[in-house]
Amino acid sequence: MSSLFLLTPHRTISPLSLSPLPKSLQLLPPRCQIQARSRVDAQLTTSTSESERGVEFTTGDLFYRRESASARDLAVLLSSIAQRRLGRGLRVLDAMCGCGVRSVRYLSQGGADFVWANDAFEGCRPRIFANLSSVTPRFSRDARRWVITHFHANRLFCECYLQKEFFDLIDIDSFGGDSSFLRSALCVVKIGGFLYLTSTDGRSSGGHRPSRSLASYGAYVQPMPFSNEVGLRMLIGGAMREASALGYHISPVFSYYSYHGPVFRVMLKLGKGKDDDISQYGFIGHCNKCGHSQTFSWDELGQISCPCGNAKVLVSGPLWTGPLHSAEYVGEMLELAREWGWAYSNDKSDDLDRLLNVMIDECDPQLPPGYFKVDEIAKRAKLNSPPISTLIHALKMEGYAASRSHVEPNAIKTNCPMASCIDFAMKIRT
Template sequence: MNRNSLWQQEGKVKFQIGNTFYRSQSQIGRDLGLLAAAIYKADTGKLRVLDVMTACGVRSLRYVLESQADWVWVNDANPEVNVTLSQNLASYLEPSSYQITYQDANRVFFDCYQRQDYYDLVDVDSFGSPAPHFSTSLWATKIGGLLYLTSTDGRTSSGHEPEKSLQVYGAYARWHPALHEQGLRLLLGSVLQQANNKGLSIQPIFSLFNGQVYRVMVRVLAHPSSELKHYGFLGYCHHCGHYETVSWRQLSRAVCHHHASPEPLTLSGPMWLGPLHDRPMLQRMEQLAQQWNWPERVQLLQTMQAEADLPPYFFGLGEIGRRGKMDPPPRDRLIQLLQAEGYQASPTHINAQAIKTNAAIAVCIELARQCQSATSSSS
């Protein structure tokens, strides 16, 4: 039996895939988008959504049915999905609550700009890099509104193709152990730069990596602000594993001093170095997820709140073990020891086998040895 003929279920919606595209693993990103959209609707009393790469339409349906969107513009570049998409939408929505078009995304954005038809939430669920839409998506987003971007191009942001990263993000991405967080920060840095170019700025709402897909939601702000102080470089020392943020003014002095003679830092950037998430917004999203009985999302949002303001990198437990010549330490116990020593430390949603902390990796290694000694003594 052709799986595309089967009915699918996500949230409150039953739909068919047909000849469209659907990735069930990406539901986590859709769920977080719905929570943020519902809170925006509660705050402003209205919610108009532009879903510019809709595929089967499940995202558009859920914005209306679960986030209570007043109106959704449903667009896909491929007119051949018309039958499946139209049937899915017509099963739930009144004709007055949506429109369907089949156009290139940038044509849609330009049309919005020409008619001054700005949206409360613009969702750009692109395949590959969203770079062609960094600037143009801002044309359609209301001041104070939400812009939700997607990237599936992990190879470019991971340092394997730094020249391509320079083309796509205007940033030179190098390999280091926290490369998946780097992918999120390159997205944020690029949209910040494009917003500033238009006399605007952004505030990150949340940043999500689900193991395959990078998603960032930002609020578009009216004027450039001091957020550029968070736009800089991340340095990594391959000799000792130390990370350091480097501002533009410090580029000529980018060395690691944790050695008898300073070692050069491997620099990636520029990228966003500030908070990955807006903690007050995440707290409200967590409360709403509890009301909606989404326990897995509640747990995720709690982790994201804990990591929100920590430095722009993480330490993998395997990396700590390798550099300390020992087994990887137990994550939760290491976090407890770091906090007992006065450091900030938390798990990270980006990698279950890693921690975020403001302690140096040398401190993590020393405390990991204590974990190992305690375990050996008790056995």
């Protein structure tokens, strides 16, 4: 029996006995394990120094993607806001921490007073240990600031649940999809706390394997021109379903698609009690003939057809069909990013001001799910693409809701039907 001694910030020693993992549970997906094993020796001897927003850490040869820095920035901004709102330090569980960069940032920037850094791969330990130690000693003011473990994330969530260890924020940064961790993770998020989910499963959101998306997230997803937004909605919808089964409800705080990967991330807030309102958990239809998209509720399932007369509408769902973000939280994140000097960057892909402003625009409740690519409008109008800002302005002048999409830079979100968008594009040109 190995014994893991846990100290929570407010308690003295509470021994949590964890028996050694059976071999089968220790296993990472085989591909990851082979890669990880081959790196173990190298990562102990090499030490690549990195820096993110002024925080220094080393990665060795462990998994680390600089391109995910914006996703980490967003999580740190949110956790700091949560800490300010609660008026106390947060308990954070970084369930798949790699070299520990997130744990380091939650501790030093995100208002965490305790971080549990876990990664199933034991070879990460020296690196995580060094990185966390460089931020803060393991103990400060008689309280433990961090713990490192190497468990399969599902086992860790279950053990924490049994020991009544709950967290204000759980970050699951997995390879592939993370639907298999949803239910057990939700069991250890505090009510009012946050769950940060990741999926790199672009094939399911692209509609290339509807049986897989159905199995993982309960959504039958077909190919749609805005499949990357569908990927975010599939993740939120899947978490909604799991939360509801446990007697909770969730709401999206922000949703973030990044083409590096691609990676789909959603930050969800957990609330007590089931939400019986399913008006934002429905279906999205797309007509390939005229390019029109629309949402359908469960009651409307029997009468799906496109206003253009086409009865062969592609339907995906059930998915989350409400706003992708909370305007209130994202607005606060923008203010904080400006306060900390994180907002502006010469590199467009790192520019948080730009990203968060587009996210705020996307929160307009009049905007339906999906987007129209400007090239698609232009192709149907037999024109060169109009400037995106001119098209958005023209739509707004006519009383339509319209915004850019953070998911697809060359697209507009609008409640104007595709046919009228084509007319507007033609008017702009004449």
